[in-house]
Amino acid sequence: MAPILDIKNLYKNYGSTEILKEINISIDAGDFLVLVGPSGCGKSTLLNCIAGLEPITGGSLHIDGRDMTHVSPKDRDIAMVFQSYALYPTMSVAKNITFGMKVRGEDAQTQERKLKEVAAQLKIEQLLNRRPGQLSGGQRQRVAMGRALVRDPKLFLFDEPLSNLDAKLRVEMRSEIKKLHQSLGASMVYVTHDQIEAMTLATKIVVMKGGVIQQIGTPAEIYNTPANLFVADFMGSPAMNLIPAKVRQNGSGAEIEIMRPNDAPIVLRDDAARNLPSDVILGLRPEDISEAGFRSGTGVQEAECLVDMVEPAGADTYVVAEMGGKQVTARLHAETTAAAGGKLKFAFDLNKVSYFEPTSGQRLN
Amino acid sequence: MTEWLENQLPKMVLAPSFIAVLVFVYGFIGWTAWVSLTRSKLLPKYELKGFVQYDKLFASPRWDTAFGNLFTFGILFIVIAMVLGLVLAIMLDQKIRVEGAIRTIYLYPMALSMIVTGTAWKWILNPGLGIEATVRGWGFENFSFDWVVNPDFAIYTIVIAAVWQSSGFVMALFLAGLRSVDEEIIKAAQVDGIPTWRIYSSIIIPSMAPIFLSAFIVLAHLAIKSFDLVIALTGGGPGYSTDLPATYMYAMAFSRGDIGQAASSAMIMMAVVFTIVVPYLYSELRAKNHG
């Protein structure tokens, strides 16, 4: 079974500037691939290359086993939803949806039938005669999706479709897209700068920076075992704590030493860190630093620290302490008695730790 | 094959116009420039003879008058039109109830052909039957307004007619500019207690610099091209006193059969336009491409 999308060694230059470098991605039918990264990382450009809206300088691109590297968009059997929805302003909703079919020469009955199906699916039947200008943001989004659905393509492409919506609507539409994916079993490539969207929607995530892929993996892989400092910091909210630390070999095991202001360093024992260089960056998510006594098990180490700030956030309380020269956030229960200026015993779950090499940023474990 | 064709299609659509511009604008300018360097008279000769035509041109008293008139007329026209336009714009900016009607009245002259304008003003300024006669009829026996037939003053009649025609346009430009100033800046100034006239002079007018520039460019352009108006109003006379480079060129080309002179005078006109417009276009296009 050929992968539905297979990108090999794709390069894209604009003049002498390299925009995309050595892109290798492969997804199977039914996958939901999310391209995520900060502005300017090349994710939209890559999407446009997949769509055929931008030319590829080097490498190849196959859709469902067929070489589409130089094929024009209309022959790639794809559909695309744009950030601004790009609905044709002078056409009614119905005409917007059937425009592609009309251009392809499908007969009127087929157009009518498909239109009705899609309208029912997206619950936009009552909007069919309106113009885009008369619709709300959410409605326009649905029409844009309707235009894509009616195509019944091999691949759906989404270019930051939720960025123009307000927060509440965004959450609503996000679940709609997820439901659509589940009910259709369709293959989707989705671009966003919002890592929450990426985590909730994707079956596979590609994290990009500066035109280069930083990591490809499932949401769990990206979240738990980030490949480098950038991925560790970019994905997950609040961000992973990245603490400079020293590794000291101690007999057959190792100790991790983290500086503490006005006090002796925190020493944690982690035999798994045996073969690490002496300077590392230790990565732990806030939820893996809790109040001593609330989490136990092998690998959980305790140390007492001075609390700088306490931020109650409803169900949790975030507590910030200075370690290794950084402001480290821990996620505690709402009932915690931690207070700013006081000392608190923290538990560090080293089963979840990530170690990074400080200069290259690469993951060490 | 069709893929390539599809990709080239935009270029192919633009190509005819581009070629047309290359030939009929730049090519023709080149031809005129070439001829201006020859001894062509009735028919073009293509042997280059240096700057003889320009020597002859600059030695010609008629050209002297025409070129001098260009500056007299041009400067007066531009300054008066801009001042008048600004005054009118400021007045109209004061939330007048009948603003739409007034604007229509001030602007309609722009819709007229310069020949019509020239004809009308020629009649109005007619010494025996126009304003002079009317005012004399009111009892001012010694009132004299015979500028149209007076070689020393005729050029000013062209200014009067041209200002009448174009000041409405300048007003429209400035009015749009006045209104594009950010309302919040003005409100802040008002809260600070700054009087209205000061708001205009210190805040609004300085922020309109680009529009002054646009107006200047358009008016300068109109001034240099002024041909129709002169032909209709004074015919270049009395004598040659209201000649402008445009009328000189036309006379040389079609009445005198001196193509060499026509070409050289046209090139001088081109040079004047060039020095004004090119820096402007360059800065405009850079702004549009970056913005």
Place this chain on the structure above:
Amino acid sequence: MADLTYSHTPPKGSFGKLILRWILYILLALFALYYLMPLFVMVTTSLKSLEEIRTGSLIALPREITFDAWKTAWSGACTGIQCEGLQPYFWNSVLLAVPAVALSTLIGALNGYVIAQWQFRGANLIFSLMLFGCFIPFQVVLLPMARLLGMMGLAGSIPGLVFVHVIYGIGFTTLFFRNYYVSIPAELVKAAKVDGANFFRIFWSIFLPLSLPIIVVTVIWQFTQIWNDFLFGVSFSQAGTQPITVALNNIVNSTTGVKEYNVDMAAAIIAALPTLFVYVFAGKYFIRGLTAGSVKG
């Protein structure tokens, strides 16, 4: 666009404010008179008899209204050897303006579409070169154009004039459409490409329906320019094919016979009517066209 109203600090004291307001209105009215005066004079003069013109005052209303001058202007005035009035020349201008406006607008629309939405290397350079062509004094192309028209067998003909006006109108019309189309989002073209539409389909189905405002502006602008043109008309036409502006000038400046000022005025009004008419009824778009390229933003 911009905010059209904002409040001003009123001068202290409402009486002072009232006086200033009155002064403002009086000034505005005086200027209105200044602009209307020539039109008024033209109309009244055209309705007077020659006798009345000679003996009466310039600004007086006609004692006796007569339309004789108008009849002469339309069908009897002398434009040189012929004495057929403005009528045939009016139709010359129509025959000239309609195709020239239509062609230059259509070409400008396609050009603007290409430059605004189909980037390719050199597109902006081409645009700049075309734009510069709008600014040249046409004196600099008169001579070669006259020769070319002669060689093409179009000298002194209306199709020849149409050709000239189209060529030199393309710069402006392209500018208008390009500036308009630049503001149409590029994603619209992308969506249409994905839908399978090609270059012309996208223009026809998406851009044209959106273009009504700019088409109106362009048509009005071009019509006004071409109808009112004199330089090309007088250089490239001959007796019989002259546009109305040339005929008007001939009538007014003909040296034969008695100067019939009322006929002159009537003729001027007839020549001005079409563009005035367009201005009165579609003036809003005309102004938009005037300020299109000039005001930033």
